Amino acid sequence: MASTFPHPLPVGWFALAYSDELKTDEVQTVTALNSELVLFRDADGAPRVLDAYCAHLGAHLGVGGEVDEGCITCPFHAWKYDGTGQCVEVPYGHTPPNAAVPSWPTCERNGLIMAWHDPDGGAPTWDVPEIPEATSPEWSDPQRFEWTVRTHPQEIAENVADSAHFRYVHGTKNVPSTEAVFEGPFRHSRNPVNLDTPKGPVDGEVVSSAFGLGLVTVRYKGICETLQVGSVTPIDDETVVIRKSFTQERVDGKNPEGGVAAAILRNVVSQLEQDIPIWEAKIYRDKPMLTSGDGPIMPYRRWARQFYPGDD
Ligand code: FES
Ligand SMILES: [Fe+2]
Known part of the structure; x- marks a missing residue:
């Protein structure tokens, strides 16, 4: 049988939490990217991500660990680690110079705390761009939705390139034409849309950008100006959080409130819920049988190959 998820976890930036979920002096445990991680803020308030297991006897730093002056103290014997994962203090003995836990490159932008995943330990090769509306006071408080789905980020991102499914899964009136522009790790596309609203059908445009396989922005224009910041974080080889x-x-x-504003959100959420059962049950066809009306699926796959550098 063809493999369900043949790809390894991709390289790139992946969201671990919303910024407002991580308070000062708090330790959070996050299971993501095939790893057990702890998340806390250093003395400057910057988020830090470390592997969860202490270099000493392997206690979990997130289970009873405490933040003290921007460092995290292990609950078992109080070894203290800074934000780079270096052990800076052993309160009852010498500090072994090599005592450290792996740390992950981290950034906090657009209301998200993100970590750079590269199984070979490489440094980030690109930055997460600033999305002005995401934190602008001129824009409304965020409304958030979250799903755990049995699939792989490769499949979710392919949805945008799969023009025909919009007609048959989401019930759009026609198969939309999808123009995609690929720019290094970024991908941009633009689609006309016709949205059913309580005031009748409304014409608008959807402009979408992907930043690797972990982050997208979707702007709904000409209707009720809306920004979606979407993130996909692999938990393990076959589970993601959206x-x-x-x-x-x-x-x-x-x-x-209400009317068109609410209709846009309802529409996006229900589209995602229509996709989920298909993603959860499908296999990945490495050499799909395609037809003329299919969207830019193969260009999308060629672009995505950059996120599996060890896979050639
Ligand atoms: S296991 Fe962490 S200090 Fe001993
Ligand atoms: Fe879809």
């Missing part, structure tokens, strides 16, 4: 955070341009200083 987060979607929506913000909408405020009108007269107020959050847009």
